[in-house]
Amino acid sequence: MFDKNFEIEYINKKISKCEKCSLHLSRNTTVPGEGNINSPIVFVGEGPGADEDATGHPFVGKAGQFLEKMLVNWSKLKKSDVYITNIVKCRPPKNRVPTTEEIKLCTPFLESQLIILKPKIIVALGSTSLKYFGINKKITAARGHFFDWKGNIKIFATFHPSYLIRNQSMEKNSPTWYASFDMKAIGWMYKAFNSGKTADEIVKVINERMKASGGV
Numbered sequence: 001m002f003d004k005n006f007e008i009e010y011i012n013k014k015i016s017k018c019e020k021c022s023l024h025l026s027r028n029t030t031v032p033g034e035g036n037i038n039s040p041i042v043f044v045g046e047g048p049g050a051d052e053d054a055t056g057h058p059f060v061g062k063a064g065q066f067l068e069k070m071l072v073n074w075s076k077l078k079k080s081d082v083y084i085t086n087i088v089k090c091r092p093p094k095n096r097v098p099t100t101e102e103i104k105l106c107t108p109f110l111e112s113q114l115i116i117l118k119p120k121i122i123v124a125l126g127s128t129s130l131k132y133f134g135i136n137k138k139i140t141a142a143r144g145h146f147f148d149w150k151g152n153i154k155i156f157a158t159f160h161p162s163y164l165i166r167n168q169s170m171e172k173n174s175p176t177w178y179a180s181f182d183m184k185a186i187g188w189m190y191k192a193f194n195s196g197k198t199a200d201e202i203v204k205v206i207n208e209r210m211k212a213s214g215g216v
């Protein structure tokens with residue numbers, strides 16, 4: 001029988017032993033991802049930072065705390081309601097952007113996780129994640145919008161929380177002001193899936209709401 005938890009644990013064990021790229025040399029621990037394996041929404045960030053590398057948990061440092069605050073305040077969700085992972089599973093030194101080679105070597109793990117988790121919507125946090133999902137747009141243009149990926153999955157783009165903590169103004173048209181629309185939309189999506197709506201119905205409603213409210 002297909003046991004999601006077992007399958008995810010199996011991948012995560014493989015991640016913990018990975019030595020495919022040089023990031024394994026400087027890591028303290030791998031950060032495979034965690035959260036609700038049955039969530040219709042999976043968040044994908046860039047890669048672990050220092051706090052994540054020290055603990056093995058994704059988004060537990062300053063960016064993670066800000067993400068949690070946004071989820072609680074605007075999405076009315078907890079971090080543990082969704083599954084959260086990253087493009088690369090080991091911390092790039094000094095938090096640099098992972099290289100194309102590191103991404104190429106690491107993302108078969110993400111692909112396996114996504115095959116097991118079967119999310120309906122992937123929230124791409126920031127430009128590294130956005131680029132990985134084949135969206136060649138600036139995050140400022142892509143955010144608040146959906147994109148198709150692999151036929152049946154929708155990518156919803158929003159800002160990376162590390163970027164937002166450096167730009168916390170809630171002034172109209174500021175990044176965090178826009179992020180509040182994205183986070184409210186994510187909360188609505190989550191509830192709509194749980195009440196049986198399809199991804200296409202959800203995308204249609206969110207697109208209409210985003211336009212009507214000035215969120216895009």
Ligand code: URA
Nearest residue numbers: 045046047048058059
């Ligand atoms: N930034 C990320 O992209 N991922 C984390 O897990 C933490 C910070």
